[in-house]
Each structure stands twice: as C-alpha cells, then as structure tokens.
Amino acid sequence: MFTKSAIILAAANLAAAHTTFQSFVIDGKDQGQHFAVQTPSNGNNPIFDVSSTAMICNGGKATSDQVEVAAGSSIGMQWHHNDPATTSGDNDEPIAASHKGPVMVYIAKAESNGEGPVWQKIWEEGYDGTTWGVDTFISNKGLINIDLPNLEPGDYLIRPEMIGLHEASGEGKAQFYNGCGQIKVTGSGTLSLPAEGTDMTKAYSAQDPGVLYNMYAGEKTYTIPGPAVWTGASSGGEPSTPTTTAAPVSSAAPTKTATPSAPAASDPVASPVESAAPSAAPSSPASDNGSALPETFTIEQFITWLKATTGSSASKARRHARAFHF
Structure with a gap:
C-alpha cells in the first residue's frame, strides 16, 4: 500500500523529470554549455499552452555566439535533465523514461527571430509501434543528431523539440520542450527556405491527434503533429520535375525501297x-x-x-x- 507522502514524492519527482537543450556537438566535439544556445527563461519546465510565445524559443534570448557548420553536414544538439548537467547519479538524465513522445527539429532564418510563419520542419521521429523518438533520444544520452539540408550560406536558428505524452490523455496536458540554437551555415549549398513556413504559436492544437493522445491505450500508431518534413530536407533539394518518357523508337527504321533500274x-x-x-x-x-x-x-x-x-x-x-x- 502506498502512503500519501510516497505519492506526493513520486509526483514531485515526475514533475521535475524535465530536460533542456544546452549545447551543440560538431564533429563529435561538444561546443560548450550554452555556447550559441539560447537559455530558456523557465528553466527545464515544460510548456503546456501551444499558442504561447514560449513555443518559439522557450523564452530564450539571442546571444552573440554562433556555431559554424557546413551545409549538408551533421549537427548534434545535446540535452540534459538539469542545468547545469549533473549526470552522475541522475536517474532522469537526460529525461525520465516515462516522458515518451516524438522528437522534431525545425529551422528558420535568424533575421526572423523565429517570429511568424518562418519555420520549416527538417527532421522528425515518432513511434514505430515499439520505439518512441524519446526512447532513441534517451539511448543516445540526450543527443539529437541530424544532417542539415544543403542550405545556402547564412545565419539560421535551429530548434529541436520533443513532446512528453505521459499525461496527454487530458487536453492541455501534453508537455512541450524546445530550445533554439544559432548557427552559421557555410559551404556552397544552394537551397533557400520556402517563403512560407510554420508559425510555432500556431503549429499545434490542443486537440491534435498527436497532442491529445493516450499512450497507455495500446495503440500501435501515432500521428506526429505539426507540418510535414520539408521536402528540401529529405531529398537534398526540391523535388525534380518528373521526366516524361518518350515513345519508344524502333531500332530499325523502315528503309524506303528505291525504284529498281532496268x-x-x-x-x-x-x-x-x-x-x-x-x-x-x-x-x-x-x-x-x-x-x-x-x-x-x-x-x-x-x-x-x-x-x-x-x-x-x-x-x-x-x-x-x-x-x-x-
């Protein structure tokens, strides 16, 4: 039988089992805590209101730092349960295993400050019937590693995000975690972000199937909320125009018979x-x-x-x- 104090303690631990984006990892090297990463204004607490401006960059403020990364190359985003990280003896590092849900990554031009319909989703991992994106995130010790699209050089905001669905059977109970980092894309990439993207204060609804979701109901399918992954991210460029197949040409064209001479x-x-x-x-x-x-x-x-x-x-x-x- 559980005591009242044990239930209160368990609830407190559950509420504290959160996470934050804290550093970039480039070529296997951690770039340093909060270097080019906007520190969230509410610590490691989740966001519940999907229309809140905290959905943009979790209340973080722009920094003077940038991480340089070549277009098309790999970029890692490191998360931890506590800030600063106290990995030793922390059973909820990088996040509690109960906080299952999807993991996503968005990108926008830095000059936009992330405001308005400027974001493109460039990566996502949901649920395959067995493993959640957060499960993989935990296995990778809080590292989200993706390949950048072949973007044109410039300054960008990159925004990793995850959703904890452990209480999402109640409306407004899904837990959103996000953060923004500042990158300078270098190289000879040619892809421009589409003129119209997603406004992060309008990306989700509290009633979306992937937001209002009972993860204990035994469902084997899950719809990742928000926009689809940008085609430029998945193919390395905009889809090419399908090639029209020409009608087959006979290899032996009929030869006109000449009039025989006498x-x-x-x-x-x-x-x-x-x-x-x-x-x-x-x-x-x-x-x-x-x-x-x-x-x-x-x-x-x-x-x-x-x-x-x-x-x-x-x-x-x-x-x-x-x-x-x-």
Missing part, C-alpha cells in the same frame, strides 16, 4: 515481265510444244523462246522483245 541486256531477269505483250505473244511462258522459259532467264533466252513459240523470225522476235522494254 536490267542490262546481259543481266538475268528475276521474274516474268508483267507488261502487256503484243497480241501474237502467248499469255503464258510455256508454249504448246512444251518448251518453257526457266524461272530466271537472259534476254537472249527470252528471244529464243519467243521465236520458238510464235514462229517468228529472229528479227521479229527481237522486235517483240523490245516491246517489253528490256
């Missing part, structure tokens, strides 16, 4: 001549006396055959042959 007098004739013969000429190459032209013949053979079948003299036979235009 054969020379000595050339064999390939087939019987189809021109109309003089009335004395027979309609068939075979004569009544059984003589016949071969399948192919020369002009001289044709004259001999014509002479034999018509009884003509050689001179007449030649005249008849000329009538066939040989």
